[in-house]
Amino acid sequence: MTAERPDAVEPNTGLLLFYPYRALESRVLTALAEAGFEITLAQARLLQRVADDGSRLTDLAAQAQVTKQTAGELVDQLQRRRYVERVPDPSDGRARLIRLAARGREAAALAAPVVATVEAEWATHLGPESMTALRAALTRLREITDPWA
Amino acid sequence: MTAERPDAVEPNTGLLLFYPYRALESRVLTALAEAGFEITLAQARLLQRVADDGSRLTDLAAQAQVTKQTAGELVDQLQRRRYVERVPDPSDGRARLIRLAARGREAAALAAPVVATVEAEWATHLGPESMTALRAALTRLREITDPWA
DNA sequence: CGAGGATCGTCAGGGATCCTGACGGAATCT
DNA sequence: AGATTCCGTCAGGATCCCTGACGATCCTCG
Numbered sequence: 001m002t003a004e005r006p007d008a009v010e011p012n013t014g015l016l017l018f019y020p021y022r023a024l025e026s027r028v029l030t031a032l033a034e035a036g037f038e039i040t041l042a043q044a045r046l047l048q049r050v051a052d053d054g055s056r057l058t059d060l061a062a063q064a065q066v067t068k069q070t071a072g073e074l075v076d077q078l079q080r081r082r083y084v085e086r087v088p089d090p091s092d093g094r095a096r097l098i099r100l101a102a103r104g105r106e107a108a109a110l111a112a113p114v115v116a117t118v119e120a121e122w123a124t125h126l127g128p129e130s131m132t133a134l135r136a137a138l139t140r141l142r143e144i145t146d147p148w149a
Numbered sequence: 150m151t152a153e154r155p156d157a158v159e160p161n162t163g164l165l166l167f168y169p170y171r172a173l174e175s176r177v178l179t180a181l182a183e184a185g186f187e188i189t190l191a192q193a194r195l196l197q198r199v200a201d202d203g204s205r206l207t208d209l210a211a212q213a214q215v216t217k218q219t220a221g222e223l224v225d226q227l228q229r230r231r232y233v234e235r236v237p238d239p240s241d242g243r244a245r246l247i248r249l250a251a252r253g254r255e256a257a258a259l260a261a262p263v264v265a266t267v268e269a270e271w272a273t274h275l276g277p278e279s280m281t282a283l284r285a286a287l288t289r290l291r292e293i294t295d296p297w298a
Numbered sequence: 299c300g301a302g303g304a305t306c307g308t309c310a311g312g313g314a315t316c317c318t319g320a321c322g323g324a325a326t327c328t
Numbered sequence: 329a330g331a332t333t334c335c336g337t338c339a340g341g342a343t344c345c346c347t348g349a350c351g352a353t354c355c356t357c358g
Contacts, residue, residue, distance in 0.1 A: 012264045012268070013173065013268055013271070013283075013284060013287070014264070015197070016290075017167075017170040017173075019291045019295040020166055020287070020294040021163050021166040022294075023294035024162065024163035028163075115161045119162055122162070122290060122293070125289065125292070126289055126290065130282070130289075131286070133282050133283075134283065134286040134287070134290075135162060136279075137282065137283040138162070138165035138283070139165060140275055140279075141168070141274065141275065144172075
């Protein structure tokens with residue numbers, strides 16, 4: 001416990017996590033928009049979770065923590081804009097697999113270096129050891145905070 | 150780590166930040182709901198940013214990264230449910246200060262120990278040094294990722 | 299002092315997001 | 329086979345959030 005300072009209340013860890021998360025998200029979405037990929041926040045949150053070999057709607061919904069209905073609508077939008085495509089799931093007749101389409105892969109290819117750049121900026125600000133420690137701590141924290149892990 | 154998922158690359162740092170953030174948020178909101186404080190996600194994001202001595206709508210909007218109009222509507226909802234109140238800003242005739250009302254302080258008093266509990270769980274999982282290092286890194290990261298800091 | 303410009307909060311209107319409930323079709327369990 | 333669970337969709341509605349425009353107030357500068 002750190003001492004309470006009346007003029008500078010320590011924000012809770014949740015808020016501290018939120019700032020860089022939101023910053024990274026904004027940077028990526030801005031870069032995508034400038035390149036002509038108009039993707040909303042909600043769409044992006046689903047899109048980034050589409051696995052290379054395809055994902056089921058139910059899985060995407062669970063990971064993004066929205067209902068199947070919401071995920072279905074978002075996939076509809078992404079499909080209309082050619083970011084993803086739906087194919088039958090060969091292993092389950094009820095399901096369909098959502099996969100990245102060509103345009104979705106283009107967007108992903110554009111987003112990756114932006115993420116890398118931002119992470120590099122963070123590493124510069126924190127120092128390499130601290131950045132490594134941060135990622136290590138977060139990775140271990142995921143074990144108890146990601147219900148899907 | 151298992152080799153069962155060939156596509157299980159390291160998630161980007163943004164996603165790693167998101168898991169614990171969302172987990173903490175859910176825990177707090179669930180606890181509040183169980184105690185009869187029905188607060189939505191969007192309302193909570195504004196409510197937790199209300200300063201003890203009152204905040205202006207414009208400031209709340211900037212911090213929560215929504216428009217003034219959205220913030221205004223959320224404050225309306227919170228005010229209707231007696232979580233906050235609006236008082237004239239003595240230093241500016243245009244502005245009004247949004248302050249926690251009695252019910253809002255009750256909710257805050259309930260939320261605080263929940264946050265503390267979750268943070269303690271994290272510290273147990275990570276070990277005290279790692280938890281301290283995590284908070285230190287996040288605090289420094291805030292310097293370059295919180296446009297409001 | 300008074301005009302111009304910036305800021306504060308609100309109104310109006312509309313689109314995006316997300317939910318509960320219910321359902322048919324397919325897989326799985328007994 | 330029958331019962332149950334799981335997958336995705338339809339229907340309807342609430343919430344969230346935005347752009348644009350506006351009156352009121354504050355502030356600066358001639």
